[in-house]
Amino acid sequence: MVRDELLRLRASTQAEAATLARDLEALFAASRDSNADDEHDPEGVTIGFERAQLTALLATARxxxxxxxxxxxxxxTATYxxxxxxxxxxxxxxxxxxxxxxxCMACA
Ligand SMILES: [Zn+2]
Structure with a gap:
């Protein structure tokens, strides 16, 4: 069933989004604690990059x-x-x- 397949896909994507959101939150917390959000600090650059990547992945998942x-x-509505x-x-x-x-492939 297409519907079941879509619901499964929705559930797995939602779990993925939840994980990403949690990682992102942990990253925010870590950068707050270490104050490593400074772009002159090499660690801050890494955190900034990681954060940008996670944010993009989270946006894609959503x-x-x-x-x-x-x-x-x-x-x-039977138009699937x-x-x-x-x-x-x-x-x-x-x-x-x-x-x-x-x-369809031709119109995409
Ligand atoms: Zn078409």
Missing amino acids: ERIAEVDEALRRVD GICERCERPIAAERLAVRPFARC
């Missing part, structure tokens, strides 16, 4: 959750698997790789 939610809505642009069915192989795809 975007993914929104995409999966959107796909679940399409399952509910239909290209948003040309309204042709999206190839099963594409949906297998990107279960939340909104467009």
Whole structure:
């Protein structure tokens, strides 16, 4: 079932986002404690870089959750698997790789 697959994907992405959020928080706490947030401090640069990376990963995970939610809505309205642009069915192989795809290969 597509719906189950989407719900599983949503749960795993949410767990991933939670881990990233926790790591990010720990990093903030660490930089507060050590006061290593100074860009002239080599450790501060590393923390800043790590923080930027985690922030980007977290944003990606949250975007993914929104995409999966959107796909679940399409399952509910029976428009799942239909290209948003040309309204042709999206190839099963594409949906297998990107279960939340909104467009067919030709339109993407
Ligand atoms: Zn299309």
